[in-house]
Amino acid sequence: MTHGWAPPARSGRAASQQDMRRQNLALVMTTVAAHGPLSRAAIAGRTGLTRAAVSSLVEELNTAGLLTELGSLPSGRAGRPGRALALSERGPAGLGLEVGVGHLGACVVDLRGEVRGWLRVAADNRNRPADEVLAELATVSRRAVTEAEGTGLRPVAAVLAVPGLVGEAPGTVATAPNLGWRDVAASGLCAQGLPLEVENEANLGALAELWHGTGTSDFIHVSAAEGIGAALVVGGRLFRGARGFAGELGHVPLCPDGPVCACGARGCLEQYAGEEAVLRQAGLAAGEDAVRRLASRAREGDRCALAALERAGEALGTALAGAVNLVDPEAVVLGGAYAELGDWLLPGMRRELTARALRRWPPKALLVSGLGRRGPLLGAGMAAIRRIIEDPAELTVSRSRR
Amino acid sequence: MTHGWAPPARSGRAASQQDMRRQNLALVMTTVAAHGPLSRAAIAGRTGLTRAAVSSLVEELNTAGLLTELGSLPSGRAGRPGRALALSERGPAGLGLEVGVGHLGACVVDLRGEVRGWLRVAADNRNRPADEVLAELATVSRRAVTEAEGTGLRPVAAVLAVPGLVGEAPGTVATAPNLGWRDVAASGLCAQGLPLEVENEANLGALAELWHGTGTSDFIHVSAAEGIGAALVVGGRLFRGARGFAGELGHVPLCPDGPVCACGARGCLEQYAGEEAVLRQAGLAAGEDAVRRLASRAREGDRCALAALERAGEALGTALAGAVNLVDPEAVVLGGAYAELGDWLLPGMRRELTARALRRWPPKALLVSGLGRRGPLLGAGMAAIRRIIEDPAELTVSRSRR
DNA sequence: ACTAATTTGTTTGCCGCCCTTACGAATAGG
DNA sequence: CCTATTCGTAAGGGCGGCAAACAAATTAGT
Numbered sequence: 001m002t003h004g005w006a007p008p009a010r011s012g013r014a015a016s017q018q019d020m021r022r023q024n025l026a027l028v029m030t031t032v033a034a035h036g037p038l039s040r041a042a043i044a045g046r047t048g049l050t051r052a053a054v055s056s057l058v059e060e061l062n063t064a065g066l067l068t069e070l071g072s073l074p075s076g077r078a079g080r081p082g083r084a085l086a087l088s089e090r091g092p093a094g095l096g097l098e099v100g101v102g103h104l105g106a107c108v109v110d111l112r113g114e115v116r117g118w119l120r121v122a123a124d125n126r127n128r129p130a131d132e133v134l135a136e137l138a139t140v141s142r143r144a145v146t147e148a149e150g151t152g153l154r155p156v157a158a159v160l161a162v163p164g165l166v167g168e169a170p171g172t173v174a175t176a177p178n179l180g181w182r183d184v185a186a187s188g189l190c191a192q193g194l195p196l197e198v199e200n201e202a203n204l205g206a207l208a209e210l211w212h213g214t215g216t217s218d219f220i221h222v223s224a225a226e227g228i229g230a231a232l233v234v235g236g237r238l239f240r241g242a243r244g245f246a247g248e249l250g251h252v253p254l255c256p257d258g259p260v261c262a263c264g265a266r267g268c269l270e271q272y273a274g275e276e277a278v279l280r281q282a283g284l285a286a287g288e289d290a291v292r293r294l295a296s297r298a299r300e301g302d303r304c305a306l307a308a309l310e311r312a313g314e315a316l317g318t319a320l321a322g323a324v325n326l327v328d329p330e331a332v333v334l335g336g337a338y339a340e341l342g343d344w345l346l347p348g349m350r351r352e353l354t355a356r357a358l359r360r361w362p363p364k365a366l367l368v369s370g371l372g373r374r375g376p377l378l379g380a381g382m383a384a385i386r387r388i389i390e391d392p393a394e395l396t397v398s399r400s401r402r
Numbered sequence: 403m404t405h406g407w408a409p410p411a412r413s414g415r416a417a418s419q420q421d422m423r424r425q426n427l428a429l430v431m432t433t434v435a436a437h438g439p440l441s442r443a444a445i446a447g448r449t450g451l452t453r454a455a456v457s458s459l460v461e462e463l464n465t466a467g468l469l470t471e472l473g474s475l476p477s478g479r480a481g482r483p484g485r486a487l488a489l490s491e492r493g494p495a496g497l498g499l500e501v502g503v504g505h506l507g508a509c510v511v512d513l514r515g516e517v518r519g520w521l522r523v524a525a526d527n528r529n530r531p532a533d534e535v536l537a538e539l540a541t542v543s544r545r546a547v548t549e550a551e552g553t554g555l556r557p558v559a560a561v562l563a564v565p566g567l568v569g570e571a572p573g574t575v576a577t578a579p580n581l582g583w584r585d586v587a588a589s590g591l592c593a594q595g596l597p598l599e600v601e602n603e604a605n606l607g608a609l610a611e612l613w614h615g616t617g618t619s620d621f622i623h624v625s626a627a628e629g630i631g632a633a634l635v636v637g638g639r640l641f642r643g644a645r646g647f648a649g650e651l652g653h654v655p656l657c658p659d660g661p662v663c664a665c666g667a668r669g670c671l672e673q674y675a676g677e678e679a680v681l682r683q684a685g686l687a688a689g690e691d692a693v694r695r696l697a698s699r700a701r702e703g704d705r706c707a708l709a710a711l712e713r714a715g716e717a718l719g720t721a722l723a724g725a726v727n728l729v730d731p732e733a734v735v736l737g738g739a740y741a742e743l744g745d746w747l748l749p750g751m752r753r754e755l756t757a758r759a760l761r762r763w764p765p766k767a768l769l770v771s772g773l774g775r776r777g778p779l780l781g782a783g784m785a786a787i788r789r790i791i792e793d794p795a796e797l798t799v800s801r802s803r804r
Numbered sequence: 805a806c807t808a809a810t811t812t813g814t815t816t817g818c819c820g821c822c823c824t825t826a827c828g829a830a831t832a833g834g
Numbered sequence: 835c836c837t838a839t840t841c842g843t844a845a846g847g848g849c850g851g852c853a854a855a856c857a858a859a860t861t862a863g864t
Contacts, residue, residue, distance in 0.1 A: 072859095328648040423820080
């Protein structure tokens with residue numbers, strides 16, 4: 001450290017010609033994914049590559065089964081019509097997996113982002129040996145995969161959604177309190193040798209929203225369940241923080257002298273808007289489908305429930321206003337279990353946000369996720385397939401690629 | 403939008419061989435900048451490039467005056483010793499500029515990050531025509547530049563620090579309330595044709611901390627002045643948010659029913675820890691060197707001042723705990739004017755952070771900036787030079803580079 | 805219907821860049 | 835003094851994108 005510089009932030013690695021090719025393959029894939037069927041010339045125009053280069057790239061992607069030629073693509077203007085290229089619907093696919101407290105899930109998503117297989121079975125995973133849970137998930141997964149293989153799909157990457165924190169080592173769960181897991185390695189789940197990635201379920205719910213939901217790519221996705229978590233999506237990427245613990249909205253201090261929280265501090269948001277607090281205020285017992293019961297109470301006009309939801313919405317809005325001032329997102333999306341309660345939570349949230357957000361907060365910037373409980377599993381499948389799209393070189397003939 | 407994908411987040415552009423070269427030139431520069439004098443072989447080892455490639459890259463950087471050969475670099479082991487390469491101390495330099503409420507500043511920083519010229523003059527810029535201010539800054543800048551040119555330096559990029567928000571258009575100030583500026587174009591400031599970038603002074607203070615301060619590259623830099631701002635540094639990069647307004651810590655709600663703030667909401671942090679509030683509680687009048695007076699009062703043991711600082715520290719700590727839970731930084735750095743008050747603010751801040759941060763918060767992760775008021779100007783100079791280091795191709799022979 | 809214009813996709817030749825291999829240079833150890 | 839080791843450079847090769855030219859397919863004009 002003789003010079004005064006801190007270590008460089010990005011790109012610690014050399015760029016080779018393989019990397020260039022890799023990046024351009026990815027560029028073609030992402031371009032086609034984003035802008036529908038395109039001709040080679042259109043891809044060239046959009047990306048800045050030459051038509052010749054695009055031809056070469058497309059051929060490579062084509063033989064790998066990632067792209068398909070659909071047929072003529074009349075442009076309306078004079079000239080030879082292009083041949084439409086689209087993401088293949090019968091080739092590599094993504095496998096999404098989920099371990100929930102009360103269920104297991106598996107889904108298969110094709111390159112276009114379409115769900116081609118969906119399986120969800122009830123299972124009481126609370127304090128059940130992790131091996132056992134993973135073994136059952138493996139059979140569920142196999143069923144979904146064989147079903148998908150019938151329609152010409154071949155899973156090539158898997159992502160597992162867990163209600164807990166992901167470990168440093170790839171493919172491991174550091175801790176999942178509601179499952180009773182601690183340092184569980186999920187590798188070996190895919191005997192087929194698929195690369196497996198483990199990710200927090202709330203984060204995957206946010207990614208599902210990014211890819212299947214509204215157009216924005218900078219938002220805070222609130223997903224309240226046992227705890228209140230916020231996934232920050234910034235520039236279309238998950239923001240994980242320095243150590244991967246970003247997004248703990250539930251323990252933002254709301255009122256410094258408030259009630260004591262399980263975390264030891266006072267007045268955390270969770271004490272005002274957490275599931276337990278809301279149910280208590282509404283006079284309901286906790287339980288498996290507590291949120292659903294609360295929603296029906298509110299629908300019936302139960303005063304107590306409505307007041308509790310009102311207060312919770314305000315608390316959420318206040319805490320979110322702070323987050324918005326700090327992070328400056330384009331939108332806030334309410335997802336997770338609380339999405340079902342949106343009708344009653346939103347007014348208070350919106351009121352607080354408009355009052356407290358320093359930048360004008362348009363009403364449309366606060367919305368409810370349309371994916372609901374399906375978010376995490378869907379996000380897992382999409383994340384798996386997204387991996388392929390953003391680095392297709394892994395599946396390509398790979399003359400000598402790493 | 404026939405496919406379900408949102409637009410891709412990154413890399414909307416094709417990669418060509420020039421880009422590859424560009425990236426590798428930058429890689430060599432950042433490597434040398436970060437790890438002191440290195441031989442070509444050492445650079446090759448660190449970056450993954452071949453010795454041959456490094457030789458070629460180094461030669462290009464050498465003829466551009468960006469690198470210098472220092473002499474033999476004995477390794478201790480057997481074998482021919484390498485020739486040490488270091489960032490040049492007499493070539494391209496960065497020009498930092500600053501417009502404050504009460505002063506103007508200019509500095510010249512060489513590639514090694516060393517300050518080689520420093521000029522700061524008092525000037526009452528409050529509600530003075532922007533043209534006039536910029537004209538005076540230009541003369542100050544010229545003096546600093548001619549001085550630096552005497553020692554063999556040649557400024558090639560400039561960054562201007564302003565106490566306000568930066569506009570969308572490059573080189574413009576959207577609004578600087580304390581200066582009375584609105585949509586001011588700062589281009590034309592550098593008649594020499596240097597590329598000029600405008601940036602918020604607090605952000606530059608944070609960057610100065612990144613490059614001249616402690617080793618961490620993920621931190622929240624609190625800089626309290628008129629308002630309370632937080633610059634978020636994530637992975638060694640400034641985090642600006644979707645529209646560039648991230649970091650408004652001053653208006654995080656601290657107590658939902660607190661006193662009304664100038665922003666219209668209730669109980670913002672600024673009402674508890676802002677300069678005005680603290681001075682009022684301490685029984686001091688506002689004014690130019692109010693912070694200094696407050697510090698001396700505290701040093702003398704003034705009960706009132708100590709109590710006010712205690713409360714302010716607690717409030718800051720509470721709000722920061724929320725931010726820490728949300729963003730998960732490695733450290734919090736107290737900078738700006740409040741750095742001088744660190745002795746009295748830190749205890750309360752630390753107490754609140756340890757109590758409220760969900761992840762264990764080590765005491766060393768909260769610290770006071772050693773740069774004080776020099777941060778923004780220093781950061782401007784460093785940012786200018788950093789630009790060169792991270793894209794040296796701009797200064798290279800450029801056979802036909804864009 | 806026929807021609808001109810236009811756009812697409814491919815082919816060919818070229819250049820740039822990194823990699824591999826080989827070689828001279830410079831130092832430490834015996 | 836000789837050998838092992840490491841450093842920097844030079845020569846040859848492969849790969850990948852670019853520029854230009856060309857054949858194919860369609861529209862527009864007469």
